Amino acid sequence: MQFSSRFTIAVHILLAVNEFDGQFKTTSNFLGNSVNVNPVIIRKTLGQLKDAGLVTVEAGVGGASLAKDPKKITLWDVFCAVEDKKEDLFHFHENPNPECPVGGNIHAVMDGRLRKFKRNLQKDLDDVTLQDLVKDLRKEMRKNRKFGFAIPAAADKV
Amino acid sequence: MQFSSRFTIAVHILLAVNEFDGQFKTTSNFLGNSVNVNPVIIRKTLGQLKDAGLVTVEAGVGGASLAKDPKKITLWDVFCAVEDKKEDLFHFHENPNPECPVGGNIHAVMDGRLRKFKRNLQKDLDDVTLQDLVKDLRKEMRKNRKFGFAIPAAADKV
DNA sequence: CTGATTGTTATGATAAATGATACAACATCA
């Protein structure tokens, strides 16, 4: 069991929007080509990121931009944008028998600990900013000389 | 997105097996009544716990027992028994475009961090032993006076 | 107005979790 790819897709989108800002018009088509998913998925995810106040999207004209300083966007923000942040990390079985000494107390024993696990994951995610990722990305790009050139769908050039 | 209830079910099973040891025969029927799921689910989960070396199950005669000291069983052991421990915490989108400076480097940027998140969760889970849970359970039982009495399916008494 | 794009809905394919039934294999006991 694992979290859906919406999270890594959202991170990919933010990195691409930041990286190609000014160079290309980051439409759902353009981003879909980079992420390699259907443009509808991009539009949906972009909508979630917009609702979370992380990006602005130009309806009609097309293209997205970061709405905040990359230093101020953490992975936890991204996570909350695309996942239900209230949801527990673990799905608890529905109806433990309340008449049973174990079933009647299992929630009291486990709930606090499960919440703590989730809180720790939150802290981990909150510790990484988009800026951190941008820095690493630039380093990788220098290493692989993968920068300064257009991707195939370069027709979307600004 | 969340982990399946198999984890909390497995924890419930271990607590019940430990708690009712000697008092009742902990058959899949008995445990199913406490957990409130189909006995087949119990047998399946019990099989996974057995494969992980956490319990022994008496084929034919019925009933399960802990195979290890509760102090030596951690939540991480239980997690590994019922979930794929190798699997990443986050599902990465399948084919980021390698021709794109972002798509071609996103794995290099993210993989290490994602692995770290998983590792930290592992550490958290490994920090809690079954013994810790048993202790809390006994405390709750005293508080609620929910101990020393039979659950409805008491027909399985030893 | 035209053309490109977003926002949204609907549909289908696929996969995973869960519930339930059925039954052979197994162990105990009379």
Add this chain to the structure above:
DNA sequence: TGATGTTGTATCATTTATCATAACAATCAG
């Protein structure tokens, strides 16, 4: 040995979630 109860598995149906795709109204720039 035969009856009984239980485990180990296989199978099927249901539900839920994800993802791809098509379609189309609303939006905006030129």
